[in-house]
Amino acid sequence: MTNLVNAEKISKSFGIAPLLESVSLGVQEGQRIGVVGLNGGGKTTMLEILAGITEPDSGRVSRVGGLRMAVVTQRGVLPPGATVGDVVLGPLDIPEHEWASDVRVRAVLAGIGIDRLDGGLERSVEELSGGQRRRVALAAALVQDLDLLILDEPTNHLDVEGVQWLADHVVNRRSALVVVTHDRWFLDTVATRTWEVAHGSVTEYEGGYNDWIYARAERGRLADAAEERRRNLARKELAWLRRGPPARTSKPKYRIEAAEKLIADVPPVRDSVALSSFAKRRLGRVVIELEDATLRTPDDRVLVEDLTWRLQPGERIGLVGINGSGKTTLLRALAGEVPVDPGRRKEGTTVSIGWLRQELDDLPTDMRVLEAVEDVAGRITIGAGTKQEKEISAGQLAERLGFSPARQRTPVGDLSGGERRRLQLTRVLMAQPNVLLLDEPTNDLDIDTLQQLEDILDGWAGTMVVISHDRYLIERICDSTWALFGDGGLTNLPGGIESYLQRRARQGDNSTPVSSVAGRADGAVAAPVRDAGAERDAQKAMKRLERQIAKFDTRETELHALLAASATDSQRLRELDAELTAVVAEKETAEVEWMELAEEWG
Structure with missing residues (x-):
């Protein structure tokens, strides 16, 4: 087919943000193209550039020789003093007498409603309303035998019958068509191809509105890197949950089985062996050591006494304890x-410490966000020494921790407390330390940002x-847990947080939910008496529902595959x-139904 209009790397800006940026596209003979996008996104500008009204x-922009083209914009400008x-x-x-006997011309006049205007063809255009002017301009284009029609919102000011007529008309004529419209029915009826104008670019889809919706959803699923990252994080987190202690989850059986299928190809959360090996190469034998150390509060209360603690390369330690037990003081000692008095502290020669404090007094308030991050480093490597090793820029890390590209231009002094916390964390990570000391890193972080941090x-x-x-x-992120119980020592907890809670319960601290921990540990909660027959019936019903759900899952998977394979068949x-x-x-x-039965009989 002949290429009627061809645009090569066209750009157009009004103000700072570009409406079109290096866009290349073409209109071929016989194509009917619907143009969609947000208001102000550049649709009309693109049409006017294709038509030659506006220069990029x-x-x-090149056009085939002898091209017969008509353009109807929303401007509604008609020659002064002219009649309809x-x-x-x-x-x-x-x-x-020739046009009066031409069926096509008379059909256009009737279809657009020109023959119903007061005064008919003799009426002055200066007497017309805006909507009437638009219809006159549209009729003037449609009566011609053209190669290309370019229309901007042609269904505005048309009634239902007029829209129906226009759709039938443009489908049955030979002209190529480029039309901007928000009328979904019209778009679906007339368009054989859809252009979506957004963020300075144009994305092309086969078919009309329905096809565009299907294709857009599928393309978005495949192409949206941020959304895909969130999905991967969710699968990774699910894998961690399922591979951990059984107490972490009490999900129904069918949910567990579905989760196992979902995470079958997800690697472990982290390659601890590879990371530890790489850490040893970075840190050497000595990291940070406290020997016979004593730590006190300003009023001389002993927090830790006679402590010897040697951090190992690659250790990931969680430090817990009640408020005032000395956690932050111990971190400051590290x-x-x-x-430490008495005692001594020893640090390895290759140690580089990254310390996230609770205070927000270490940020350069005279810089913008991205400048403050790049002030530390331009790029970092994540997953060094493992198969997942990759390099990311300062801007990419800032975006992962909640700063959009636009927000990265904000002065640091204008940030909220939560944003300053995230910037502080970003700067710590950009320094690529080999020892991280994090004091309450989750403060002011939302769930999405937490997942990115993890x-x-x-x-x-x-x-x-x-x-x-x-x-x-x-x-989630630590391999061992240590606790300060206020007894002057530092205690390792092989059982993790659960051990900490049990120990605190035995200490009788009323600030801890002792009853829930003790209840589970001692088996003190009695189960209700059940009707054996009703319970058997319920278990049978649950098994039947599980089989049904499994069949539905299988069919759902098959349908997704069929949808992907039928992308061109609307x-x-x-x-x-x-x-x-x-x-x-x-x-x-x-x-x-399964959940209701499980709640009563599970």
């Missing part, structure tokens, strides 16, 4: 900021000590989508 800032007949029939340059720390090679009241974080896509909707609804109903 850069790039080139002058505007509509003037381009034909034929006598009245950093060398408070003296993912980053999974690939961080070095020694890490984390103080946190967030049990989930400690269990009718088949609609049929498959309808079946998928029904299957999902039936599965959800069965799941609700």
